[in-house]
Amino acid sequence: MPKAKPKEPEAQTVAAAEAVTETVQRFPLSELHPFEGHPFKVLDDDAMAETVESIRMVGIANPLIVRPDPDGGYEIISGHRRHHAAELAGLDAIPVIVRELDDDAAVIMMVDSNLQRENILPSERAKAYKMKMDALRHQGQRTDLTSPQVAAKFRADDEVGKGAGVSGDTVRRFVRLTNLIPEILDMVDEKKISMTPAVELSYLKPEEQRNFLEAMDYAQAAPSVSQAQRMKKKSQEDGCTLEDMCGIMDEAKKDDMGQIAFKTSDLQKFFPKSYTPRQMSDTILRLLEQWQRRRQRNQQR
Structure with a gap:
């Protein structure tokens, strides 16, 4: 040998x-x-x-x-x-x-080591993805690491997605959240605003986003995807004012315009076993009428 x-x-x-x-x-x-x-x-x-x-x-x-x-x-x-x-x-x-x-390698290692955690807030993931993307792009621009031809085809967001086990599109959506003002980004973390509407809101200018907070407070409701999309479109066309946002947020959401449904199995525990669904419905309506009359009497006092 x-x-x-x-x-x-x-x-x-x-x-x-x-x-x-x-x-x-x-x-x-x-x-x-x-x-x-x-x-x-x-x-x-x-x-x-x-x-x-x-x-x-x-x-x-x-x-x-x-x-x-x-x-x-x-x-x-x-x-x-x-x-x-x-x-x-x-x-x-x-x-x-x-x-x-070096700085780029340190950022990549820092992000990769923390993305292994189970519970990561949307804001954390968004900022981490962006930091790693920026580091990878900077590495791709260095002639000692790659040829110009390879660098031209390099997509940092797709590379970040591979490392995180998600698609490049998912990475891009999270990175969009870094354009939100802190108050709205906190609401995404707290699940007061859903991810998809938040991505649409990220296209609003900072001042428009601050106006949106007032509109949301006025409406006492989170935006639907369609409402957020309309505000984004309005912003890109000729600007979205506070009045525009209040008007959009004041509209009833499609999901709220349908019927309210209860499962019979959820209601049966409140009624005798012999009650039919129609009897349960009539009883609920009667109790609601009594509740409304009590509220009216209390308001008149």
């Missing part, structure tokens, strides 16, 4: 450098700081409380990934929640792995 060819000195040097880079070290928490523009929220919720308790009992099993900061200390690439939990647990130092990463 032929002998294995010994490594060239340069290859040995690179391998040794990588081994040193991946060495687990312990750094004081005070030397570590969050990644600039980190889009993922670190919340003091039940999951954080469980992480803190786990760290107190067994420590941190997975080291944080950090990179040297030219201004001092180390920037966290992966492990912001573990870093915060360690602070809450009262630790002085935690295990880390130091990697030499």
Whole structure:
């Protein structure tokens, strides 16, 4: 059997450098700081409380990934929640792995490591997708990474989608949310506004979006897809005023114009078993009439 060819000195040097880079070290928490523009929220919720308790009992099993900061200390690439939990647990130092990463590579690693989490808010996903897209585009523009012909065909949104297991179109829709003003983006996170109408609203100018908040408050309702689309079209044509938005939001949604339906099985527990659906319907209407009369009497007092 032929002998294995010994490594060239340069290859040995690179391998040794990588081994040193991946060495687990312990750094004081005070030397570590969050990644600039980190889009993922670190919340003091039940999951954080469980992480803190786990760290107190067994420590941190997975080291944080950090990179040297030219201004001092180390920037966290992966492990912001573990870093915060360690602070809450009262630790002085935690295990880390130091990697030499340029800005684009750091962004991509930071996003990829956090997108593995189960619960991610729409705003977090939107900002993360955009950060990774920008980093990939910047890499694609570098002549040392790709030829001009390849760069011309490169689609950063599709590449982000491949890494996240979604379509490029899904990535583009989430990235549109980064055009929303913070107040509306918070409503998307809180599920007060659905994703599809929110994407349409993202085409409104910032001032129009602020007017939309007033229109939504006026109507006391979230916009339907068709309402959001009409506001977008109006904005692109000649601008969408607060009056326009109030008029659109004041219209009854198609879904609200249909009949109200109840399952018989849901109502039967309130009536004798012998009641037919018609008897249940008559009784409900009679009770509603009594309720309305009581309201009218109370208002007249």
